[in-house]
Amino acid sequence: MLRLALNMLFGDTAKLAMLLCGLAFSALLMAQQTSVFFGIMSWTYTPVVNIRAHVWVSDPMVEQANDAKPMRDTELGRVRSVDGVAWAAPLHTSFLQARMVDGNFKLITMVGIDADTFAGAPAQLSQGQIDDLRLPNTVIVDEWGAQLMGRQVKGPDGKITTVPLKPGDVFEINDIEARIVGICKVRRAFTGGPFVYTTYDRAKSYTLGARRTLSFMLVEPVAGVTSTQLCERIENETGLKAWTTDTVIWDWTDRSLARATFWWFWKNTGIPFSFGTAVALGLFVGIAISGQTFYSFVLENLKYFAAIKAMGASMRVLSAMLFVQATTAGLIGFGLGAGMAQAIGRVMIEKGMPPFVMFPQILIATLVLTMGISFVSAIIGIVKVSRVDAATVFRG
Amino acid sequence: MTHTIAVAARQVDISFGSEEAKVIALNHTDFSAHTGELIMLVGPSGCGKTTLLSVIAGTLTPQSGEIEVFGQRLDGLSQEELTTFRRKNLGFVFQSFNLIPTLSVVENVMIPLLIQGASHAVAKKKATEILEKVGLKGREEGKPNALSGGQQQRVAIARALVHEPPLLICDEPTSALDKDTGAQIMEMIRELSRAPNRCVVVVTHDFRIFKYADRIAEMEDGKIKRVVDDPRTLDPTYL
Ligand SMILES: Nc1ncnc2c1ncn2[C@@H]1O[C@H](COP(=O)(O)OP(=O)(O)OP(=O)(O)O)[C@@H](O)[C@H]1O
Ligand SMILES: [Mg+2]
Numbered sequence: 360m361l362r363l364a365l366n367m368l369f370g371d372t373a374k375l376a377m378l379l380c381g382l383a384f385s386a387l388l389m390a391q392q393t394s395v396f397f398g399i400m401s402w403t404y405t406p407v408v409n410i411r412a413h414v415w416v417s418d419p420m421v422e423q424a425n426d427a428k429p430m431r432d433t434e435l436g437r438v439r440s441v442d443g444v445a446w447a448a449p450l451h452t453s454f455l456q457a458r459m460v461d462g463n464f465k466l467i468t469m470v471g472i473d474a475d476t477f478a479g480a481p482a483q484l485s486q487g488q489i490d491d492l493r494l495p496n497t498v499i500v501d502e503w504g505a506q507l508m509g510r511q512v513k514g515p516d517g518k519i520t521t522v523p524l525k526p527g528d529v530f531e532i533n534d535i536e537a538r539i540v541g542i543c544k545v546r547r548a549f550t551g552g553p554f555v556y557t558t559y560d561r562a563k564s565y566t567l568g569a570r571r572t573l574s575f576m577l578v579e580p581v582a583g584v585t586s587t588q589l590c591e592r593i594e595n596e597t598g599l600k601a602w603t604t605d606t607v608i609w610d611w612t613d614r615s616l617a618r619a620t621f622w623w624f625w626k627n628t629g630i631p632f633s634f635g636t637a638v639a640l641g642l643f644v645g646i647a648i649s650g651q652t653f654y655s656f657v658l659e660n661l662k663y664f665a666a667i668k669a670m671g672a673s674m675r676v677l678s679a680m681l682f683v684q685a686t687t688a689g690l691i692g693f694g695l696g697a698g699m700a701q702a703i704g705r706v707m708i709e710k711g712m713p714p715f716v717m718f719p720q721i722l723i724a725t726l727v728l729t730m731g732i733s734f735v736s737a738i739i740g741i742v743k744v745s746r747v748d749a750a751t752v753f754r755g
Numbered sequence: 756m757t758h759t760i761a762v763a764a765r766q767v768d769i770s771f772g773s774e775e776a777k778v779i780a781l782n783h784t785d786f787s788a789h790t791g792e793l794i795m796l797v798g799p800s801g802c803g804k805t806t807l808l809s810v811i812a813g814t815l816t817p818q819s820g821e822i823e824v825f826g827q828r829l830d831g832l833s834q835e836e837l838t839t840f841r842r843k844n845l846g847f848v849f850q851s852f853n854l855i856p857t858l859s860v861v862e863n864v865m866i867p868l869l870i871q872g873a874s875h876a877v878a879k880k881k882a883t884e885i886l887e888k889v890g891l892k893g894r895e896e897g898k899p900n901a902l903s904g905g906q907q908q909r910v911a912i913a914r915a916l917v918h919e920p921p922l923l924i925c926d927e928p929t930s931a932l933d934k935d936t937g938a939q940i941m942e943m944i945r946e947l948s949r950a951p952n953r954c955v956v957v958v959t960h961d962f963r964i965f966k967y968a969d970r971i972a973e974m975e976d977g978k979i980k981r982v983v984d985d986p987r988t989l990d991p992t993y994l
Contacts, residue, residue: 360869363862370857370898666853669814671842672870673835749814749841752853753805753926 360672364680367660368687374656375688381652382692382729383699385645390700390717390725392641395707396634397608397721398714402549403624404617406452407604409545409554410470410479412577413586415602415616416447416593423623424616425550427452429571430599437597438576443584444593448478450575451562457508457555458531465508466552469532471562471572478577481556487526487541492558499541500524504553532565547714549624590614609720646732649692653685653736661747669749674741681740689733693726700725760823761922761954762788762811767820769806769977780806781817782977790921793945793955793967797989798974804958805926807974811956812845812924813837825921842870846915848944850927852907854899860910861886861895867918885913889943905936909943916947923948925957929964941967965989 369375406424407415416438418428429451438447451471456464472479472492480489481499491497500508502523508530509523524530528539537555545554557565563572578601580589590601602616611618625631657664664677700717707715769781780803788794796804809815810822813829814837822829825844832840846867847853854863864882869875886895889909891902899907908928915923925944929937941964948955957968965971965986972982973989983989 360866362875363858363866363869366859366862367855367857370855663853663855666847666849666855667866667870668838669812669841669847670867670870671838671840671845672866673838673842676870750809752814752847752849753809 360676360680361683364683365687367663367680368684374659378652378656378688379692379695382649382688382733383695385649385732386693386696386725386729387699387703388641388645388696389638389728390697390721391703392638393721393724394700394704394715394717396631396638397716397718398707399549399630399634400621400624401606401608401716402547402714404606404620405546405548406468406470407617407620408606409481409548410450410452410472410577411482411604412448412479413580413604414578414589414593415450415604416576416578416597417574417600417602419598419600421600423620425548425620426623427574429569430573430576431571432573434573434597434599435576438578438593438599441589441593441596443581443589445579445581446476446478447576447578448473448476449559449573450479450577451559451566451572452574453562453566453569454550454552455532455565457537458534459508460510460528460530465504467504467532467555468548468550468552469562469565470554470556471559471565472556473577474558474560478579481543481545481554483544484541485544487539489541491540492556494538494540496536496538496561497540497557498537499543499556500539501543501545501547501554503547504555505539505542507553533567535565537565587612587614608718642728646728649689649729649732650736650739653688653733654739656684656688657681657736657740657743661743662752664744665747665749666752668744668747669752674745677744678737678741681737681744682734685733685737685740686730689730692733693729696729697722697725759790760787761790761792761825762786762956763821763823764807764810765821765823767807767810767817767822769803769810769815769817779977781810781820784820784978786811786972786979788954788956790954791951792969793948793957795965795968795971796956796958796974797960797965797971798980800960802974803977804974806977808924808926808956808958811922812847813840842867844920844922846918846920846923848908848911848915848923848925848928850930852899852904852911852931854907854910854914856898856900858898859896860891860899860902863899863910864914864917867914867920871918882913882917885917886910888947889913903936904932905939908932908936908940912940912943912947921953923953923955925955927959927961928957929959929961934963937961937964962986 404424418430421428453469455467455469457467458464505524509521511519512522513519524539526539530537586603593601603614605611605615606617704715704717764786767781767784770777770779772778810817861882865878868878929940945967973980
């Protein structure tokens with residue numbers, strides 16, 4: 360009978376297509392919305408990802424990675440003297456206005472890294488060399504920034520195109536020249552515009568002699584000391600705050616700067632709420648659509664289930680039939696929806712906008728929800744079929 | 756020929772609706788049918804034919820009275836017991852065929868066997884055999900909607916008889932069909948259901964098929980008014 364149940368499901372291609380569209384659309388909506396949500400949230404701790412180091416040290420009042428409470432340069436020495444520190448390098452981060460050749464201003468995230476060690480330098484340069492940062496008045500701009508700050512040119516056909524910045528191009532930060540020597544590939548951030556890397560000392564001059572410029576210290580433990588152990592030692596001995604830099608959302612530790620940043624945005628901004636609402640809406644619409652389509656499938660077949668019931672099929676058999684139909688439709692619908700979400704996600708990742716992080720957990724949750732919807736629909740169907748009077752089969 | 760009682764309904768009452776707008780469908784109705792016979796239930800619309808049929812089929816439980824089918828009392832059985840009873844003893848032919856459009860012809864016919872627990876292969880073999888008997892060889896894998904009304908009703912007959920039930924119940928089996936097709940269907944029902952232990956109950960409005968009946972029970976206002984052997988002795992208003 361279960362085989363017939365499946366044939367009943369697959370027998371009507373038009374209805375099946377409707378049902379699968381509903382399920383797939385809702386699975387897509389759930390997976391897609393959640394992935395974009397996590398994508399946006401993962402942008403909040405982009406500095407931790409882009410500026411690579413095992414341990415970050417900050418002023419004790421700092422709450423998250425985009426929050427700089429500059430310290431005195433002398434703190435560096437104190438940290439270096441903590442047992443277990445292999446090296447410690449200064450890091451400056453600030454949000455500044457960059458003035459383009461055409462006079463327009465753009466917000467940038469200035470990152471000043473230690474010129475000796477280049478600790479925290481971008482992992483990958485698509486043009487130029489990191490060593491050239493040692494030349495006077497030089498910066499490295501990320502690819503997004505190169506595009507964003509590029510020059511608009513009007514072609515002969517009147518179309519406006521953007522010529523991205525390239526090594527050799529020049530702009531100004533606080534009236535000081537910034538000559539590009541490299542273009543790097545880094546992740547985009549939620550705040551502060553594109554990343555512009557320079558040396559720590561030069562960052563001081565770009566910020567026009569701010570009293571303190573040491574936003575963070577990047578620290579490497581010696582072999583045999585874990586990041587967590589080192590964090591504890593630094594905090595005990597210096598009174599500063601030390602963070603680990605694990606960014607894997609599912610098992611980040613209590614000391615993770617990424618985690619603190621994630622939750623800081625969660626608590627202090629409206630983003631999680633507005634996006635959370637979109638996710639909830641996606642879930643809700645998804646549940647409604649797939650529940651509704653499966654329910655109408657059951658309704659359309661109710662007459663036939665009644666006939667089968669009249670012929671003597673027990674509720675156990677009828678329930679099994681409905682479950683098989685619901686779970687099969689649910690699985691296929693999930694497959695299609697998740698596939699579409701993946702495909703759309705791939706395009707998004709390529710474009711870098713909007714951010715998209717589809718954790719396997721999102722897919723599992725979507726699967727569980729889709730199957731849950733199918734189960735509930737099946738149960739509603741079963742109740743419906745159990746209520747249907749077998750006698751109705753005699754009525755036209 | 757000795758006939759035993761196949762179906763006996765005694766003093767059956769059925770009413771629908773609330774106290775103020777009560778419709779009495781069966782009113783102390785007595786009815787009986789024997790094995791080996793084809794009995795027709797006739798009467799004006801609304802007189803209770805379908806209701807009586809549903810009671811005999813165990814799909815409707817009477818408010819009072821006794822129903823006995825092949826010696827088994829149906830009144831007082833639970834829904835589950837009634838389901839088991841129907842599975843073993845009943846074949847249905849409906850006015851509107853009630854074939855499942857998304858299943859193939861042979862799959863439709865397999866259903867009674869499958870719900871009795873037969874394997875897919877056995878059910879398919881038996882269903883194919885009976886489809887050949889009703890003249891539908893070669894149409895097994897098609898969908899019911901691709902067939903004419905008469906052919907669809909033949910599929911329904913095959914489905915009703917594939918598990919060889921002792922009681923065959925037909926509600927207006929010919930009313931959706933033209934005259935000749937209706938006659939063919941009745942020929943088939945008569946031929947295939949002729950078995951000493953089988954009882955066939957046919958509800959109909961269609962006087963042209965009265966001649967296929969062994970006996971005709973005439974209903975009026977929820978009661979059996981009379982039972983005749985010869986259709987020509989019926990009230991001429993039916994003819
Ligand atoms: N489920 C129901 N709810 C309310 N009234 C019903 C129901 N089923 C039948 N009736 C009423 O019971 C009476 C008998 O109905 P039934 O269907 O048995 O008549 P019938 O003889 O089969 O008529 P027809 O020849 O039109 O099929 C009618 O008055 C009908 O309106
Ligand atoms: Mg009727």
